Amino acid sequence: MLKHLFSFRDVNWWVLLAGLGLSFVSVTALATFGTYLSETSPEFYQQWGMVLMVLGVFLLCLLTGFITGKTAGDLQLRHAFLSSMGAAVPLLLVGVLTLNPMLLLMVAVAVAGAMNGGSLAVPKRRYGPPRNRE
Numbered sequence: 001m002l003k004h005l006f007s008f009r010d011v012n013w014w015v016l017l018a019g020l021g022l023s024f025v026s027v028t029a030l031a032t033f034g035t036y037l038s039e040t041s042p043e044f045y046q047q048w049g050m051v052l053m054v055l056g057v058f059l060l061c062l063l064t065g066f067i068t069g070k071t072a073g074d075l076q077l078r079h080a081f082l083s084s085m086g087a088a089v090p091l092l093l094v095g096v097l098t099l100n101p102m103l104l105l106m107v108a109v110a111v112a113g114a115m116n117g118g119s120l121a122v123p124k125r126r127y128g129p130p131r132n133r134e
Helices: 002-004 013-040 043-074 074-082 084-099 102-122
Strands: none
Touching: 013 043, 013 074, 013 084, 013 102, 043 074, 043 084, 043 102, 074 084, 074 102, 084 102
16 A cells, blocks of 8 residues: 555656645644744644644645546545655655654654545545436
8 A cells, every 4th residue: 555655656746846835834823823922822833833833734635636536537545645755755854954853743643633634535435226317
């Protein structure tokens, strides 16, 4: 399955680039909001900030994966996974450079959110014979 996800065969490049950009912009906006929240109310951020950031990264990547998967047409999971790299790579770089293990954990949260969004974008299967509509 991993070989299938990392493959760039039959990828719609415009959808992939749009998903990468949307992931990057959404996580960057969330990080900016987190910085603003930590400056304006440090007590609230100390207590609830990290929970809100993890939840925000998951939900934003879920939404991004869903939108990317729906617009991809075919190969929804592959497009959603590859578009999650727009959020995961910057988080990974900052986590490694600052030696912050929480940001490294957020990489897994971002990829999990995008994969869940991509799986929600997959059309439902219909079992059984088609119904007669008369």
